[in-house]
Amino acid sequence: MRVLAASDIHGSYEWACRIIDKFHEEKADKLLLLGDILYHGPRNNLPSSYEPKRVIELLNSVKSSILAVRGNCDTEVDQMVLEFPIMADYIYLVSGDLVVFATHGHIYNPENPPVMLPSGAVLLCGHTHVAADQMFDGFRYMNPGSPSIPKLSSVPSYIIIDDGRAELKEF
DSSP states (O other): OOEEEEOOOTTBHHHHHHHHHHHHHTTOSEEEEOSOOSOOOTTSOOOTTBOHHHHHHHHHTTGGGEEEOOOTTOOHHHHHHOSSOOOOSEEEEEETTEEEEEEOSSSSBTTBOOTTOOTTEEEEOOSSSOEEEEEETTEEEEEEOOSSSOOTTOOOEEEEEETTEEEEEEO
């Protein structure tokens, strides 16, 4: 199964469209959203083309292809309008010999890795809005950043997981 992972759309219709386009271009089987889908949060500026109602419609149109975890800006109200589950704190994925622990990053992150993370696994997070691919003691930390509200000069990115490999790619 080929998975495209993205995070922190924060209601940007422009970036939701670009993510869906990249999902099709990459011929991915699943789109893994790492939280903060609709709301921009009180600490962030409004992203360009902030249109959460259009994001809802777009994502619901591909709901059978979406896996998602809850971000710190996602709420039960968001779950009421999105037609795919978003309230899980994490998802385990296995691709070949690669184990991926996917979460938003506000609970589990490189400073607080999950105890159930096996050695050699990928800890896949969003939350920081900074793209990353780093080795830590016993695991690899990957973050696609936020395409709609990037921070610290991060470039809009996504992650492809396929055939036991994970790769950070720029839009």
